[in-house]
Amino acid sequence: MKKLLFGILIVGLAAQSCTKVNENVYDKLAATQFYSTAAGADDALATVYGSISGTWSSNYAGRDNCWYDLNEYSSDEQVIPHRNTGDWQLDFAQLYTRTELPSLGIIDNTWKWAYGAIYQANQAIAELTAAKADPSKIAEARVARAWFYYLLIDDFGNVPFYTDNNTPISKIPQSPRATIYNFIVSELKVNVDLLSTTRGGTYYGRFNKWAGYMILAKVYLNAGVYTGTPDWQDALTACNVVASGGYTLHPATSSTTSPLGNTYYDLFGDVCPNDETIFAIYLTENVISGNVYTIRSLNTPTGTALFGFAGWNGTIIPQEFYSNFSSNDIRTQQFLVGQQPDGTVYTPTVSSLIDPGAAPNEGIRDVKFYVLDNATSANKFGGIHDASGSSNDFPVYRYADVLLMQAECELRLGNTSAAAPYLNQVRERAGLADIAAPTLTDVYNERGFELNMEGHRRQDMIRFGTYLNAHGFVTQGQAYMELFPIPSAEITTNPLLKQNPGYPTN
Numbered sequence: 001m002k003k004l005l006f007g008i009l010i011v012g013l014a015a016q017s018c019t020k021v022n023e024n025v026y027d028k029l030a031a032t033q034f035y036s037t038a039a040g041a042d043d044a045l046a047t048v049y050g051s052i053s054g055t056w057s058s059n060y061a062g063r064d065n066c067w068y069d070l071n072e073y074s075s076d077e078q079v080i081p082h083r084n085t086g087d088w089q090l091d092f093a094q095l096y097t098r099t100e101l102p103s104l105g106i107i108d109n110t111w112k113w114a115y116g117a118i119y120q121a122n123q124a125i126a127e128l129t130a131a132k133a134d135p136s137k138i139a140e141a142r143v144a145r146a147w148f149y150y151l152l153i154d155d156f157g158n159v160p161f162y163t164d165n166n167t168p169i170s171k172i173p174q175s176p177r178a179t180i181y182n183f184i185v186s187e188l189k190v191n192v193d194l195l196s197t198t199r200g201g202t203y204y205g206r207f208n209k210w211a212g213y214m215i216l217a218k219v220y221l222n223a224g225v226y227t228g229t230p231d232w233q234d235a236l237t238a239c240n241v242v243a244s245g246g247y248t249l250h251p252a253t254s255s256t257t258s259p260l261g262n263t264y265y266d267l268f269g270d271v272c273p274n275d276e277t278i279f280a281i282y283l284t285e286n287v288i289s290g291n292v293y294t295i296r297s298l299n300t301p302t303g304t305a306l307f308g309f310a311g312w313n314g315t316i317i318p319q320e321f322y323s324n325f326s327s328n329d330i331r332t333q334q335f336l337v338g339q340q341p342d343g344t345v346y347t348p349t350v351s352s353l354i355d356p357g358a359a360p361n362e363g364i365r366d367v368k369f370y371v372l373d374n375a376t377s378a379n380k381f382g383g384i385h386d387a388s389g390s391s392n393d394f395p396v397y398r399y400a401d402v403l404l405m406q407a408e409c410e411l412r413l414g415n416t417s418a419a420a421p422y423l424n425q426v427r428e429r430a431g432l433a434d435i436a437a438p439t440l441t442d443v444y445n446e447r448g449f450e451l452n453m454e455g456h457r458r459q460d461m462i463r464f465g466t467y468l469n470a471h472g473f474v475t476q477g478q479a480y481m482e483l484f485p486i487p488s489a490e491i492t493t494n495p496l497l498k499q500n501p502g503y504p505t506n
Contacts, residue, residue: 121144159174195212291389294390319349
């Protein structure tokens with residue numbers, strides 16, 4: 001089934017395989033003609049989408065040591081402790097405890113990944129524009145580029161800005177965060193209505209109109225962080241457009257054919273269901289690597305018992321985060337704590353993150369992205385895996401997120417009664433009681449319950465003003481820590497870059 005969803009990423013190879021092996025000279029006119037065709041336009045876009053799924057240490061999510069890890073391990077919802085057995089480098093615990101330096105590899109990987117993706121988007125825009133390609137395909141590339149810049153300013157603040165690949169890296173100065181914010185908004189407003197309204201099919205994992213408005217809503221939602229001036233009304237308006245796309249919450253019912261025994265977890269399975277998923281990343285082992293997040297959390301005995309191979313014994317869920325969930329919340333089914341059927345006992349408390357580190361079985365584990373196949377289940381849930389990943393796609397944006405954004409915007413605009421139905425739809429699916437008069441704290445908490453492990457927590461914490469708070473092993477932070485440092489290697493490469501305040505300059 002997934003092979004049918006991957007057409008855009010292989011169209012370029014298909015085009016090459018059908019080309020006669022002659023010594024033809026393909027000049028600029030021939031290239032222009034190629035990119036004006038539907039297959040040619042998709043070939044140009046394939047390089048952009050290929051950047052999103054990326055490779056190991058160079059990707060948005062699914063693998064490790066890049067954007068996802070940078071934004072998740074700096075929040076309060078997960079961490080990989082150094083183990084007192086010598087396992088695991090300190091990078092993840094340093095992000096969690098806000099002790100990272102500009103030389104940290106995950107920071108540099110994220111920067112390089114984003115700018116590599118922008119380069120590919122610039123190239124696609126230039127090729128498609130010169131070819132006078134379908135305007136919706138040009139818009140798709142421009143929306144993707146705006147998304148990459150949004151991720152950059154969210155993490156780093158003032159960053160180099162360019163739309164022409166002919167500009168040498170060493171001559172690109174940093175642009176103010178607010179300036180790039182204005183560019184992002186302008187690009188999205190001009191292009192999102194040109195995008196396809198198709199959901200699923202060939203647009204599974206591509207930016208359609210609804211995904212474009214979702215990005216615009218996210219940018220507006222954080223306008224106060226980026227520019228100092230909130231824009232809740234425009235964020236709400238963009239959310240309402242997304243909602244008009246016909247999305248619904250995926251049902252949550254007991255099911256022996258669904259991961260973890262509930263259809264709710266279909267959302268994080270082999271293919272993200274079309275009813276709720278707005279934008280997802282296609283991942284499948286042995287084709288586009290795999291989703292490591294459950295494998296990375298489990299230790300060897302549990303991984304072997306559940307899936308037939310050893311886990312990495314890495315990620316844990318901090319006890320303070322876990323303890324906020326209600327016991328009757330179906331979303332707690334993703335957590336493994338206490339004694340497991342294989343005999344392992346995962347203790348909720350952790351003695352140390354860095355020195356000497358945690359004992360092997362300390363920490364709550366997470367199997368939200370439940371591995372979909374093992375040697376003894378006869379493909380019970382479908383999909384494939386090996387020890388380096390699983391076939392679970394990654395949901396970047398879901399309708400549940402839209403509902404919670406609508407609730408937040410209504411509350412910030414003073415409309416408590418209007419906010420309640422949005423929030424309560426999400427709570428009801430999780431098996432929780434309605435809240436008649438919700439507060440912003442209720443929305444913040446619900447976002448943590450619903451969207452954990454999906455890459456949103458750091459941004460939410462900053463917007464709600466909790467990011468710098470002390471928690472667990474983390475001391476009270478300083479304001480400058482809401483931005484990551486500019487990577488040391490990039491400052492060496494580009495002398496026009498200035499380090500973010502608070503961080504060492506070398």
